[in-house]
Every structure is written in C-alpha cells, then in structure tokens.
Amino acid sequence: MIDRLLRRFERVIDPYGDVEAGDAEPRRVGALPPLPRETNRFIWHFAREAKWPFLALLVTGGLTGGVDALLYAAVGWVVDALGSSSPATLVADHFWLLAILAASTLLVRTLVLFAASVLEQQVIVPSLYNRIRWQSYRRLMDQSYTFFQNDFAGRVAQKVQQVGEATGDFIVTTLQTFWSFVTFAVLTVAILGAMDPWMGLVLLVWAAGYGWIVRTLLPRIRRAGRESAEARSVMSGRVVDSFTNILAVKLFDPGRRQDAFVLDGFRRFVDAIRATTRAITAVRTAVAVLNGFMMTAIGALALHSWTAGTTTTGDVATALGLVLRLNQMSGWMMFNINGLVRNYGTVQDAVATVSAQPALVDRPDAAPIRPAGGAVEFRDVTFHYGKGAGVIENFSLAIRPGEKVGLVGRSGAGKTTLVNLLLRLYDVEKGTILLDGQDIAGVTQTSLRNEIGVVTQDTSLFHRSIRDNIAYGRPEAGEDEILSAARRADALGFIGTVRDPNGRVGLDAYVGERGVKLSGGQRQRIAIARVFLKNAPVLVLDEATSALDSEVEAAIQDNLEGMMEGRTVIAIAHRLSTIAQLDRLVVIDAGRIVEEGTHAELVRRGGLYAGLWRRQSGGFLPAAAE
Template sequence: MMDRLLQRFETILDPFEDEGEAPEDRAVNRSGHLDPLPDETNRFIWHFAKQAKWPLIGLLVTGGLTGLVEAIMFTGVGWLVDAMESSSPATFIAENFWLVAGLAFLTLIGRAIVLFASSVLEEQVISPSFYNRIRWQSYRRVMEQAYAFFQNDFAGRIAQKVQQAGQATGDFITTVLQTFWSFVTFIILTISILGAIDWRMSLVLAVWSLGYVWIVRNLLPKIREYGRASADARSVVSGRVVDSFTNILAVKLFDSTRREDQFVKDGFRRLVDATRRTTRALTTVRTTVAVLNGLMMTGVGWVAIAGWQAGTITSGGVAAALGLVLRLNQMSGWMMFNINGLVRNYGTIQDAVGTITRLPTLIDRAEAEPLEVTMGEIRYDGVTFHYGKGGGVIDHLDLTIRAGEKVGLVGRSGAGKTTLVNLLLRLYDVEGGRITIDGQDIAEMTQASLRSAIGVVTQDTALLHRSIRDNIAFGRPSATDEEVFAAARRANADGFIPTLRDPKGRTGYEATVGERGIKLSGGQRQRIAIARVLLKDAPILILDEATSALDSEVEAAIQDNLATMMEGKTVIVIAHRLSTIAALDRLIVLDEGRIVEEGRHADLVAKGGLYADLWHRQSGGFLGGEQEVEAAE
C-alpha cells in the first residue's frame, strides 16, 4: 500500500525531460543544436533549479516548517516546566489540557506530516528524477561533441564528470533549500524566543551568529578550492583506472616492470594529497565551530541562571533556553558538516562544468536537411585538412568516385587514407574545399543522415558491451531476429555464436561480448562487425582493413558475400594486403596527402611508380621501414 502511494509522487518529474532542442531540429535529427548548458557555476545550478521549481519550493517550505517545529518543541518544554510548577499533579491535566494536547499533536502528528512531506519531496520526487535529469541533459551535451573531443580525454574521466554533475548539483540544491533553510529558520526563531526571555541571551546568539558567518566567509572558501581539486583528482584516477582496465591485454603483455601501477599510483597520490588538504581545512573548521559553540552555550547558560537567581527568568524559561542552545549546538555542528558538503559540491560542479558545458565544435547547420543518396557519387573538391596544424596532411585534393565504383586507397603510413575516410564520415570538418555525395555538400546535410548512408568496417573493431544480437543490429535496430541471423550467416559468424556463454548464463545471440568485445577474438569481432554492415545495407561502403583479423580460410568463406554486398554500392577499400584490392575498379595511390597515381592494378604495376614498388615489396615477402603499407594513419 505504501509503495503504491509513494509511486504516485515518482512521476511528478520526468527524469529524461530535455526542452533544449527545437522541434524542427528534432524532426530531422540535427546534431549540435541542443541549447548549451550555462558555463558559469551559479547559472548552471539555477538552470536546473528552474526545471523543478514547484518541488523545490515545496522543499523550501518543509525545511522552514522543520525548523519551526523544532523550535516550538524545545520551547514547549519550558512551557511544561512552568505549568508543572504552577499546578498540582492532580489538577495538571485539567488546568493545562490544551497545552499538553497541542504539544502532543505537534509531536505525534504535525512533526510526522512535515517530515513525511519533506522525505517524499526529497526521496521520491527530487532524488531519483531530478538528479537523473541533470545527468541525462549533461550526457546528451557531451554526446554532441565531435570525435576529437573524446580522443583528447579519458572516457572514464568524462563519464565521472557527467555523474558528478548530477549528484553534486542535486545535493547542493536540496541542502540549501532543506537543511540550510531549516537551520536558518531555527536560528531566527531561537534568537526571537530567547530575546523574549532575556535580551542578553539574544545578544549572545547574535555574536555567535556573526562568528559563524565569519567561519563561513573566511575558512570555507579553502574547502571549496580544495574540493574542486579533489573532484578533478578523482576524475583523473577514474580515467586512469578505466584506461588500464580497458587496455588490460596490452598491460599484461608489455608492462612487466609495473609502470602502469606507478602511473595509476601517481593519480591516487594526487587524490590523497588533495584529500589531505581538504581534511586539514575541515579539522580547522570543526575545531573553530566547537570552540564558538562552547562559548555560546556557556554565555546563554550563565545569563539564564543569573536571571533565575534574580527572579526575572522562570524555571521553564531556563529549561527552554538551555534546550534550544543545546539543540543549536547539535544542529550547528551538523550544519557545518553540510556547509562543508555544500562547498565541496560547489567545487565539484565547477570542475564538471568546465567539461560538460563546452560548445560542440562540429555541428549541423541551422538549415541542414537529411542526405538523399540516389546514385552514390562521391566528390572531393579542393579538399584541404591539416588537423588544425596549418599544413602537412591534405592540400587541395580533388577526387571523384563514380556511383557504384569500387575504389582502393593505397599508400604508406601517414599518406592520408584514413583521413580521407574520416572526412567523408564528417568526423572532422574540412578546412578548405568541400565533399559532396550526389552533388550534396555533406557540410550542409545532417550528420545522422550522412552516417546512416555509409556502412563502415574498420581494422580496430570495437563492440559495445551488449548482446551479440544488439551489436549486429546496432546500425538497424528495427531488424527482425531472422534478418540478424541471416547477416551472421553471411559473415560466417553463425558457427561460433551458438557456443558463446556469458557469466550470467546467457548464450548465443543473447550473450554479452564484454567491454569493447574483449571476450571475442579479433577475427570473431571482425565478423560481427561485417554482419552489422551487411544488415545495415547502406548505399556507400567503407572497408578499412575489413578482413585483416581473419585467417585465409574464413576470409575466403565470406569473400563471395562481401562481393555480393558490394554490388550496386559505392565502395572505398583500404587494405594492408594489396592482393585483396588488386581486382577493384580503380586504385588511388596517396603520398603525403596527394594523389600521385591512379588506375587499375596491372597498369600501375607496369608504370613502375610508387604502387609498383609497394607491390613488389609485398610480393617479394618484404615489408619494412617507412615503405610499409598500412590501413590506419
């Protein structure tokens, strides 16, 4: 019954709501058009606070009511003491019925209602949904970033920033509106109540409040600074640990001297140093608060007893005063802990904002429309690209790949083969010239439609840590099981898939493959990637060392299916073994970002140029030095 009641509140906020995208952009799936998140910390916090206005106002109200209830309960103890002194045991209830009943109602029902409302708002409405909304919107902005963004940082570090942004922002807002406001309300009421008993008590509390403010202004900024450094250090540690685990095979094979341990240890050392600076500041603050609270309790206690001796304060007044300041002492220590958390959370938000609010560098134009591939002709017109370095990669390159043509890209390592492919996929924007498909400038088309029209198999095949079926259907999620099975058969993957079993007992197509497909061999991963492209059936096909991880027998078994797949498509092939591309319609030979030769295999061999040199080295069984032919730059 309680579960059903609480579930009603869990739908007040949508954890995945994001109004930062215009309907017209959503309709054509334009990339980079989400409203950016504010890049200043206070505006970032306010941006999300506005999205949960009414629940947060409710939290503010319940926080104030919590402080009010606390103050009345402790003051009520004084009223009861005075009532007991002025009544006999036999007449106490009759003479003070409404006082006793009121305090009982407040304790049993009023307090419970306030705490229930506060708990529902925090635990059912805000904590799961609001926190996740912050993470979700942060994640979406990060996913809008260009490929280069992820190349320049640890994946684990970026993920940590997204997680920390949601937790720290939610904690900061709820602490301010609930805990901090409840504390402030209690202080104001305590000063008012004690002032009514004896003005000297309120003076003591006023001086104490000034001391508390001084601590907050002068000692807590250091904690904020150290908290930001600690958050960054945690992200670095997370990134390094994830990097080690992701590349565990390389670590096992090459790190015999435990260099990786030292690299990760250095990250942990930075975290420990940052944490120690934070904890030193925390100890200073806690000690200062303890001394300040001791002076406050002693001062109020002395005034209360002196007043009682002088007959100006009743026994109930003394009991109320001492009860309030003892509670204030307890709350102030607890509140200082929460303020420390506020400051550290603020530093964490500052640290996360620097990463997740960056504007994407590669976005679709405001008028971008979906690409329509009718024939599949690809044209590079005066393309220049140097990775922003000013020179050294591709200069004014012109190349036309006719619709339905099968073209091989050949060249030494660093010649620009993979760069040309990445520019076609618009993983980077050209720095000069343009690339068109069927006469449509790809810079004017949506990235999503461009990449949906191109099927890619790369040498470095990375799979998602999901099921075999999900990986094959990743480019076409609407595919039926029969279509998935057919693609696996054509990729010669149906032989090993039924033998797979993951740690949770799932088998075959439902078995998960591990992070980046680590539980599969290189050849198995490549066959899954080929099955994925076969199922996608895009009009343009890029094969970058598509069969490099396959043995000759398996490669021969799927060659016919690859040939069938290439029929009617425009195909670009990059291959290490020149024999695998010798039969293509045309070979493009690149050197230092320029086309130096092109033609059919036999013609290029007869010409005696760079291609012939590479071919003779391979056919002679020698590949060496800078002449080595590779697929990836």
C-alpha cells in the same frame, strides 16, 4: 497503500526529460541548447526545472526548523506548569497546553517530516538527479569524435555521474537543511531576545562569528573540493583505462608500469582529499570554540536572570535547551555546509566538461540528405588537424556511382583521414566534400552516416548480445535478415559456439566490453555482418579483412564482392592483394594524389605503387596504425 501513494509522487518530475517533446526522429547534432557553463547558472537551470517541488521543500525546511524551536520553547512551558501545579491538578490546570503540545508532536511534526522526506526522497532525488545526468549525457554524445579521443572515457563518465548527484545535493541541502537551520536560529534569537536582550545580543554576535567562518574558511574547502573532484575523475579514468586495456597490460607491462601510472592518480587524489580534510578540521575547530563561548555566555546570563528573579525556572530550561540544540545543529550544519561547498566544487569541475559547446555541429538549416546514389567527390580539400600544415593538401577526387576505388599509400599518407572527413567525423578546413552533389557540411550528420557502411580495422563491439551488435545499424531488422547477414560474413559457424557466463548462447550471448570475449577475426566478422545488414549505398572498407586469416578471408571474399555489387566502394588496405581487383587505385603520398590507375597500369608505371607491391612478401605490406 503507502507504496501506491509514494509512487504518485515519483511521477512529479520526468527523470528523462529534456527540451524536446520526443526523440522518435533523428535530430540535428547541436540542436539541443547547451547547458549553462557558469556554475551558478547551471544549478539555477535545473532548480527551475523542478521549481514547485523546490518551493515546497523550502516551506517544509522552514517548518521543520520552526517546529523544532517551538518544541524546545515548550520545554520551558512544561517546567513552569509543573512548578505551578500539583500532580493531582496538572492536567486540569494545563489541559490545553498539554493537548496542543501532544498534537504538535504527534501530528504537526510528523506531517512536516513526512512531507519533507517525500519531497526529497520520492519527488526530487531519484528523478531530478537522473534528469541532470541524462541531459548531460545527451550533450556529451553530441561532442565530436576528437573530444572523446582527447579524454579518458572513464573520466567523462565520472563527470556525468558526479554532476547529477552534486547539483541535486547542493539544491536540496540549501533549501531543506540550511533553511531549516536558519529558521531555527532566527526563532532562537527571537525567543531568547524577548526573554533577555543580552541573550539576544550574544546570539547575534555568535551569528556574526558563524557567518565569518562560512565566508573566510569555507572557500578553502570549496577550492579543495573542486581539486579533489578533478583528481577523483583522473584516478577513475586511469583505473578504467587499465581495465579496458588489460590484455596489453598483461603482455607488455611485466615491470608494473601501469600500476605506477595508476598509483600516481591515487596519490594525487589522496593529496587533494587531505587538503580538503585539513580545511574541514580548521572549520570544525573554529565552530567548536565559537559555540563554547556562546553556550557559556547564555548559560551564565540565564542563571543570573534566575537569581535576580527576572526569569522563571522554565525560562532557564528553555534557554539552555535552545542553545544546546543550536550548538548541535550548528555543528551538523557546518558539516552540511562543508558538503554544500564540496558539491559546488564538484559541479564547477564537471560543468567545464558537460557544458562544453560541441565543436562539430549540424547547421541550423541542415536537412536529412537525399537518398544517395553513390557519387562521391572531394573538391580541393585541405585538412591539417589544426596544425596549420601537412596531412591533406588541396585534395580532389571524383568517384562515380558504383565505382570501386582503393586508396593506397604509406602509413600516415592521409587515407584514413579522408574516410573520416567523408564521414564528417571532422570538418574540412578548406574545400568541399559532396555526396551525390550534396555538400555533406549542409546535411545532418546522422542522415549522412546512414548512407555509408563502414568496416574499420579496429572493431569495437558493445557489451550486448551478438544479435544486438549485428543489428545495431538497423535495429528494425528481422531474425532472418540477421541470420542472413551473419551467414554472408561467415560468422554463423562460430556464433553457435559462443556462450557467456550467464548461460546465454549463440546470437543471445553477450560479447563482453568492446567484444573481448571474441577473437579479433570474430569481431571483424560481426562488424562485416553489421554492414551487410545496413545495406548502405556507399561502402567504406578500412582494413576490413586485416584481422582475418587467409582461409576465412577467402571464405567471405565472394560475399564481400557481392556486397560491393552496385555500391560505391572506398577501400583501404595495406595488403594490396585484397584491393588489386578494384576498378581504380588511387595512390596517396603526403595528402596528395601521386598516381591513379588499375593495378596492372600502376605496376607497369614503376612508381610508388610498384615499389610498395614489390616490397610485399607473400602479399603483405608492413603497416602501422595511421
């Protein structure tokens, strides 16, 4: 019964909501409006997305403080009732007072606390917090390839996690905890002020001192909170980086340099936390001194009024009960304000990342690309990675539909950069790239990449099943199609032997983070199977067989040739024997074409390609990552 009731409230806020009505169709990159970059506007943006629950939380927060204040005031009424009645006549003399207090305690207080708990725990916390994370994640996924190259994946993930919790906690604490405390404090001032104006004056002075502490000392905590959030993200990023590259650490770091690198992150985090805790101690001490003076003054005034006969014993009990509760709440509230300020600093730190405007977006009028026939043209393309010179200079190359072209050159000549520009992982700085006469800058990135199948040298797989990894580019593919693609990539033999720690085998087996449970050659064959299944009209092979031994390469070479049949192929290989049979080889040096022709023509010419061919021993060309 209670579970069914609570589940109704859990559906008030859509935890996966965004500005779009749905996500069934591919959208334009950059079509989502960016999240506000200013912290207050960012918080207000999400407060408006749940305005009715937050208004209700504001009401319950005020009622909580009001009920608390009235119950403490009722203590004085009960004391006076006890003094004016005998045990035998107490109930008869004060029946309605006692009945109202009992009903308030049993019903009103319980209902207010229940409503506050439901609003916070069922309506807001699970759904709104995740809604903030979801919208932040979606904006980050629109960021360019360069954005993720320039940061730790773990640090970015930490920002997404932190910003949801910190933003939600900030709003909830403000509307519920802080407002409840303010309501209680205001009623306390009103009750005691009516009892004795001097008590009211003392509480007003106390409130002014409390406000001074909040205004003067808490900014230190806010700054320290922002710095500790950044330090926490850096520390998390370094830890994740260590785990992600664990094999390199074990092979190349006998002196534990990685430990020192991570330790530096831990030290920065501890230093930032210590700065925060020093500020917190200063605030707590100031509040303790202020509250000590307040309680002493109120106690002295209450006793003085009682000795003068101007207040009753119940009034003294009310005054002492209220100020003791106010002391307890003010310390508790200062703790929450500390959290409030730290959360604000965390949001401020995360907003700079999750609200950044994507550097590479689709044009507002971008439409899906028309189905490609495979004609590719680079027309006077220049690209420098923002350095102002180098890499690609006035590059022009036309590739006919169905033509197989190999890009050859020394490491750093710009071959992979050209492929990345074709995929629009970067925007050209000058010139145009055309696919079947369509400027790729004018079509949606999603539709462009759907027309191009890519196998790269550095193959990363998702920590999912082998089946999911093969079908990633075409999730609607049937089982027979997945098996056929795996067979053509010469992968079925090893797939049947793969077993993960949970007992899943074959296509159902999970491959570990980035595919670490598989060898480099096995990962490469899964990637090739994925491209077989995608069946795109343009095929890019960037060192596609570099991780394969000669025997396996020979086994799938015929299938690769079958996959290339009828498609435009752009292939990069330092092992020149793998591309020697292509229709045309384009030799690139310093971002420019220096030679073109078939393998035989270029060898006879005796130029750069011939030199690279001669340098190969056993068909291999020394290579470095470019």
